[in-house]
Structures are given as structure tokens and as C-alpha cells.
Amino acid sequence: MSAELPDGTLASHPHSRAHRENWRHDMINLHDNVKLPAVGMTGFETPLTEEEAAIQQSVHRFARDVMRPISQELDRMTAEQVVAPTSPYWTVFSEFAKLDLDPALIAQFPPETAVRIESLIGEELGWGDSGLAVSLGAAGFPLQMAQAVGNKELVEISMGKIGCWIVTQPDKGSDITTLYPKQDGAPGVPFNRGNLLAKVGADEIVINGQCSSWVSNGASAQVALVYMNADYGDGELYDGEGRPHGVAMVMPLDLPGVSRGKPLDKIGQRALPQGEIYFDNVKVPKRFAVALKDDYYGNFASAWSFAGTHMSQVFTGVARAAFEHALAYCHDRKQSGARLIDHQLTRFRLGDMLRRVELARSVARRSLAYARLSPRSHPYATASAKVTVTEEAMKVTSEALQLFGGFGTSREYPIEKLFRDARAALIEDGENNVLTMRLGLLAHRLFDDEGWTQN
Known part of the structure; x- marks a missing residue:
């Protein structure tokens, strides 16, 4: 028994034997009794290989x-x-x-x-x-870029080294996330060129200026993937979108003229060494470039889209850690003669935390799959997942600290550190409000340019 579809093909009747055999995953999975669900370290996970x-x-x-x-x-x-x-x-x-x-x-x-x-x-x-x-x-970011562009010399330079990603500058923080300045910037105002400039010659690139103190591994890295504005000597400082021209390169950080400021002292993620790097007439072979004038923003957007997904996975882990600490504590701590876990309100709060961890994990994975498998990904899409995950991680760590009560503020317990770490993530890798604004701009562009949602 079959039915004809609009395209002329035949589909099995939903009650036919062929349909039952071919679509058994649509059937109810029956159990003899009520059992606790299958669960693993990453929550309600489908079976791992x-x-x-x-x-x-x-x-x-x-x-x-x-x-x-x-x-x-x-x-x-x-x-x-x-x-x-x-x-x-x-x-x-x-x-x-x-x-x-x-x-x-x-x-x-x-x-x-x-x-x-x-x-x-x-x-x-x-x-x-x-x-x-x-x-x-x-x-590993410089090495991954060197491998992506197929530059064997840069692979050798990066192999076995601690790398960093230089992109932010003292006067150019969230501005680096602006890919469409004509729509996103102030009318009539040239786009911010920042504090790091490269002069690109025939065989050599000369760098002057500094990156910001927020560069991850800036205080420990031996090699860097660097994105900066560039002067190609042709008098053209900006492209058709109003963006300053740039150059991206992989370079060792032991070259003459490279120096560092003090490592950044901060409230959260203190195990992550961040710090300024200064460039004083640093000469780099042009063959170290991984993206020049016309390819710069495509390369930057691809790199950001690739790297930004890591933040979502990491802070799903932070949210999960906070939930697990709170769950264990509520089984030990007593209130009004009973364990905290025995109070209905505590169960509600823990349930809400677990729901948010599962939400963060789902968003993080979907974003990762999109960035890796889509034929045309975009950093604003993956950045939106970072916003969602870090906001949820902040809510979970905050609630965990609240459940710990006064102990949550003590450095003898892990919750206050997780709280500080999560708070930093709301600014890290793009400030969340700015990234959300960029997502709205992306929706605007998709609607106007491609007719998205208008069918």
C-alpha cells in the first residue's frame, strides 16, 4: 500500500508493513517499568561510541x-x-x-x-x-592556521610552541567584531584603525604598535597568529565596505623589536596568562602572511568563527561543574533538620540549573556543527551561541553560589572561582551585548540581501 507524493514518487502507507520495518525509530520505545534515565558525564547523552x-x-x-x-x-x-x-x-x-x-x-x-x-x-x-x-x-591556533593555508614553513615555526591570537588593541576592542561598518558604524566617521599597523612591502612587512592586554597567552606565547591593519603603499586605506585594509600572519615572538608588558592581573580566569605585546619596527618576511589585502576579512571571519566555538564548549563545562558542586553540597548540607536536597524549592533550583546546562550544551554543539559543517558559516552566528552559553553559565554559577550560602563566598570552596571565571566570559571573545547587536545586524542583512524569512 502506498501513496503518491507531489513529485510523483511513492511513499509507504504509514500503517504498511514496509513502513513499519523502515521507520522503526518512529515507534514508542516501551519499557517494563519506570527506571532512572540513561545519563553520563555530559548529561542526557545519546550513546557514545x-x-x-x-x-x-x-x-x-x-x-x-x-x-x-x-x-x-x-x-x-x-x-x-x-x-x-x-x-x-x-x-x-x-x-x-x-x-x-x-x-x-x-x-x-x-x-x-x-x-x-x-x-x-x-x-x-x-x-x-x-x-x-x-x-x-x-x-594551537597559529599551528592550525598554518596547516589550513598549507604553509610548511609556518607549520615548522608553530609546531610544539605555545601560541596566541593577536587581534584586539587598546583602542580597538569590540570594534574588531565590526564586519559591516557602513551599516554598523557612525555615519561619516572612518572606521577605527587601532594601535597596530603593518607596512607591507614587496618582500617584507614592518610592524609597529601594540596589542591589548587581553590577548590570551599574550604573556606566555612563543608564536602568534596576528591580525592588524595594513598600509600597502597604494594610498587606499579602506575597502569598499569602509573597513581598513589588513594583513594576517603567523610569526615567532622572539624577533628583534618584540617586547611585552606586565601580565594582566584580573578577577577571573587567573590561570590564563594575558598581556600586552609591543612591536617596534619588527621586520617579518612577507611569506609569513596567511592573508593579504583582498583575503584579509574572509580569513579573519573564518578564524573567528572557528575559534569562537571553543568558548561555547568550555563554558558549558563551567556550568556543568557549578551544577555538580551544588548538587553534591545540597546532599550534605542540612537546613531545618533536613538536607537541602529534601526541600522542594532546592529541587526546583537544581532542576532549573540542570535545564540550563542542557540548554548550553545543545546550543554549543549546534553552533559547533554549523561552524564545521556548513558550506558558509559566519562568526556572528557562532558568536551568538557564545552569548547564550556564557549567559547560562553565569546564571548557573550564580545560583550555585547562592545555594552554598556564605560558604559560596569563601575561597575554601570552588564556587566563587567558577563565578569569577564565568563573569569574565561575558566580556571575553566579544562583549555579549555588542555580539547580540551584531546578530541583529546579521538578521537585517539576510532579510534585505537574501530575502530570508520572506517565503
């Missing part, structure tokens, strides 16, 4: 046994002590290398599986410590 489970377990052990104790130690150090030669900060990288999580290895899996593995890794690292997770992510 053997490889996925093995990777998750190995990263979880690293997060628990290496990241957490070291991050607690680093959190109590000064910013200068964190990057001192004797600091345990450096141990994190040598131990992480032992996991052998080469991106090329993960890429061997089917695309959807590779996305989930990347998500599992990012969440476990964030569960361990967000500052160190961001540091580990930034460390």
Missing part, C-alpha cells in the same frame, strides 16, 4: 587530576608568578600533549562524530578549568 567514550574518559581524567589542582594553585598566584619558569602552568601543556589529541586524528572520524568528539573535549576542559582551557585552545 567506544572511541568517543575513551576520549571523553581520558580528557576527564586530565581535567580532574591535572587541570583542577593546578588551576587552584595558579588562582592564588600573582599574574607574574603564573608565567614564571617554575610555575605549574607549563606542566599543563606537557601533560596535555600526552593525550595525543591531534586535530588530524579527530578529523579521521565521520564529520558528525568529529563534531561531537570536539564538543566532548572542549566541555571536559572547561569542566577542569576555563582559564587553562582557553589557554590550551589559543596555544
Whole structure:
């Protein structure tokens, strides 16, 4: 028995035997009795493959046994002590290398599986410590770009080195997220050119200026992926969109003329060494460039879209960590003669936290899949996921601190650190209000330029 579809093909009748056999996943999954649901470290997860489970377990052990104790130690150090030669900060990288999580290895899996593995890794690292997770992510960014453009010399320069991503400058923070200045900027005002400028010659690029103190791994990196405005000597400072021309390059940070300011002292993610880098007439071979004049913004948008997904996975892990600490505490702490968990209001609050963790995970994974699998991704789309996840992480860590009561404010407990770490994320990698404004602009452009939602 079959029915004819509008295109002339035949579809099995919904009650036919063929339909029942071909679409068994549509049937009700019946159980003999009510059992607790299947659940894993990442919540209400569909079954992991053997490889996925093995990777998750190995990263979880690293997060628990290496990241957490070291991050607690680093959190109590000064910013200068964190990057001192004797600091345990450096141990994190040598131990992480032992996991052998080469991106090329993960890429061997089917695309959807590779996305989930990347998500599992990012969440476990964030569960361990967000500052160190961001540091580990930034460390490999120059190498990943060098591999993406196929420059073997830059691969050699970056291999085995701690990297950073230089893009923000003292006078150019959230301005870097402006991709459409004609619509997004002040009318008649030239776009901000910032504090870092490259003069591009025939064979050499000369850099002057400085990056901001917010560069992740700025105080520890040995190699950098750098995005900056550029003068090509042709008198054209801006492109047709009103954006200043730029150049992107991978470069070692031991070149003459490169120096650093003091590491940044901040309230959250203190295990992440951030700091200024200065460039005084630094000469770099032009062959180190990964994107020149016409390719600059496409490369930048691709890099941002790629890197921004890591933030969502990491802060899903932060939200999960806060929830787990609160869940355990509510089983131990007593109030009015009963454990906190025995009060209905506590259960509601924990349920709301768990719901938000699941929401963050779903948004983070969808964003990651879009960035990796879509033929035309966009950083405003992935940045919107970062906004959602970090806002939810902030709500979960805040509620966890509230459940801990006065103990939540004590440095003897982990919640206050998670709270500080999550708060920094609302500004990190793009301030959330600005990113949300950019998403609205993206909706505007899609409606006007492509007729989106008008069908």
C-alpha cells in the first residue's frame, strides 16, 4: 500500500508493513517499568561510541587530576608568578600533549562524530578549568592556521610552541567584531584603525604598535597568529565596505623589536596568562602572511568563527561543574533538620540549573556543527551561541553560589572561582551585548540581501 507524493514518487502507507520495518525509530520505545534515565558525564547523552567514550574518559581524567589542582594553585598566584619558569602552568601543556589529541586524528572520524568528539573535549576542559582551557585552545591556533593555508614553513615555526591570537588593541576592542561598518558604524566617521599597523612591502612587512592586554597567552606565547591593519603603499586605506585594509600572519615572538608588558592581573580566569605585546619596527618576511589585502576579512571571519566555538564548549563545562558542586553540597548540607536536597524549592533550583546546562550544551554543539559543517558559516552566528552559553553559565554559577550560602563566598570552596571565571566570559571573545547587536545586524542583512524569512 502506498501513496503518491507531489513529485510523483511513492511513499509507504504509514500503517504498511514496509513502513513499519523502515521507520522503526518512529515507534514508542516501551519499557517494563519506570527506571532512572540513561545519563553520563555530559548529561542526557545519546550513546557514545567506544572511541568517543575513551576520549571523553581520558580528557576527564586530565581535567580532574591535572587541570583542577593546578588551576587552584595558579588562582592564588600573582599574574607574574603564573608565567614564571617554575610555575605549574607549563606542566599543563606537557601533560596535555600526552593525550595525543591531534586535530588530524579527530578529523579521521565521520564529520558528525568529529563534531561531537570536539564538543566532548572542549566541555571536559572547561569542566577542569576555563582559564587553562582557553589557554590550551589559543596555544594551537597559529599551528592550525598554518596547516589550513598549507604553509610548511609556518607549520615548522608553530609546531610544539605555545601560541596566541593577536587581534584586539587598546583602542580597538569590540570594534574588531565590526564586519559591516557602513551599516554598523557612525555615519561619516572612518572606521577605527587601532594601535597596530603593518607596512607591507614587496618582500617584507614592518610592524609597529601594540596589542591589548587581553590577548590570551599574550604573556606566555612563543608564536602568534596576528591580525592588524595594513598600509600597502597604494594610498587606499579602506575597502569598499569602509573597513581598513589588513594583513594576517603567523610569526615567532622572539624577533628583534618584540617586547611585552606586565601580565594582566584580573578577577577571573587567573590561570590564563594575558598581556600586552609591543612591536617596534619588527621586520617579518612577507611569506609569513596567511592573508593579504583582498583575503584579509574572509580569513579573519573564518578564524573567528572557528575559534569562537571553543568558548561555547568550555563554558558549558563551567556550568556543568557549578551544577555538580551544588548538587553534591545540597546532599550534605542540612537546613531545618533536613538536607537541602529534601526541600522542594532546592529541587526546583537544581532542576532549573540542570535545564540550563542542557540548554548550553545543545546550543554549543549546534553552533559547533554549523561552524564545521556548513558550506558558509559566519562568526556572528557562532558568536551568538557564545552569548547564550556564557549567559547560562553565569546564571548557573550564580545560583550555585547562592545555594552554598556564605560558604559560596569563601575561597575554601570552588564556587566563587567558577563565578569569577564565568563573569569574565561575558566580556571575553566579544562583549555579549555588542555580539547580540551584531546578530541583529546579521538578521537585517539576510532579510534585505537574501530575502530570508520572506517565503
